[in-house]
Amino acid sequence: MNDSLGRRERALLGAIAACLLLALIWLRGGLNSTAPLEQLARRSLDLPVALADGRPTIVEFYADWCEACRAMAPAMAAIEQTQKDRLDVVLLNVDNPRWQPELDRYDVNGIPQLQLFDADGVSVGRAVGARSSSDLEALSTALIAQAPLPQLAGVGQTSPLEGDRDLRGQANPGTMATPRSHG
Numbered sequence: 450m451n452d453s454l455g456r457r458e459r460a461l462l463g464a465i466a467a468c469l470l471l472a473l474i475w476l477r478g479g480l481n482s483t484a485p486l487e488q489l490a491r492r493s494l495d496l497p498v499a500l501a502d503g504r505p506t507i508v509e510f511y512a513d514w515c516e517a518c519r520a521m522a523p524a525m526a527a528i529e530q531t532q533k534d535r536l537d538v539v540l541l542n543v544d545n546p547r548w549q550p551e552l553d554r555y556d557v558n559g560i561p562q563l564q565l566f567d568a569d570g571v572s573v574g575r576a577v578g579a580r581s582s583s584d585l586e587a588l589s590t591a592l593i594a595q596a597p598l599p600q601l602a603g604v605g606q607t608s609p610l611e612g613d614r615d616l617r618g619q620a621n622p623g624t625m626a627t628p629r630s631h632g
Contacts, residue, residue, distance in 0.1 A: 485522035486511065489529060490540040496551065499537035500570030505592035506537040508564040510557045512544050517579035518561045524582040528589050535593050565592060576604040 490511075499506045509525060511518035529538040541548040543560055551557075555564045555575065563576040565588060576588065580601075587599040598604055 484519075485526045486513065486519050486540075489522055489526050489538065490542065492529070493540045494537055496539050496541065499539045500566060502537065503568050504535060504537050505568050505589075505595075506539055506566040506570070507589065507592065508539045508541060508551075508555075508566070510541050510543050510548075510552065510555070510560055510562040510564070512542060512560055515560050521561055521579055521585070524580070524585050527582070528585050532589055532593065536589050563588070565598065567592065567595065574598045574604060576601070 494502075496506075496508065499508075507525075507528070509518070509521075525538060525540075528536070541551055543552060543557060555562070555572070559577060561579060563580065564572060565574040565576070567573050573592075576584070580588070584599075584601055584604075587601065588604070590596075591598050
């Protein structure tokens with residue numbers, strides 16, 4: 450009797466493990482490694498490289514499990530492909546502790562969040578929340594043309610904080626002030 454109970458328990462544990470594996474595969478974009486979010490993240494430049502190469506940059510703070518991030522991925526990939534010689538697209542996964550300094554620096558409290566940089570690597574604005582293809586196109590066009598950011602819900606220009614420095618140690622007029630930044 451104990452032997453049959455042990456077999457049932459092992460079978461149940463095996464079934465649970467298989468279900469968990471399938472759920473993990475589904476959450477990571479399926480067996481298809483060509484999922485747009487995963488492809489874009491793999492092609493992404495390192496942030497310091499992107500900010501120093503003389504092209505405007507869109508940084509997306511995202512997570513693999515974020516449905517809005519996954520829904521935006523095809524449009525972000527299209528922007529990255531069509532503007533690859535004029536604009537950098539960088540993805541930073543909020544679940545990776547490596548990016549904690551950037552999460553703190555750019556006050557990432559929700560995802561997706563886009564941080565927008567001019568060709569000099571200076572933060573000029575941010576967009577919070579999911580963006581449509583047309584929103585992304587308008588933002589990228591403005592960055593490339595060095596024009597003011599379009600008036601879209603959840604998009605704002607950033608203002609300087611005294612003593613703020615960019616990743617290269619230069620004065621950064623573009624970090625958004627938050628209630629936590631006032632002492």
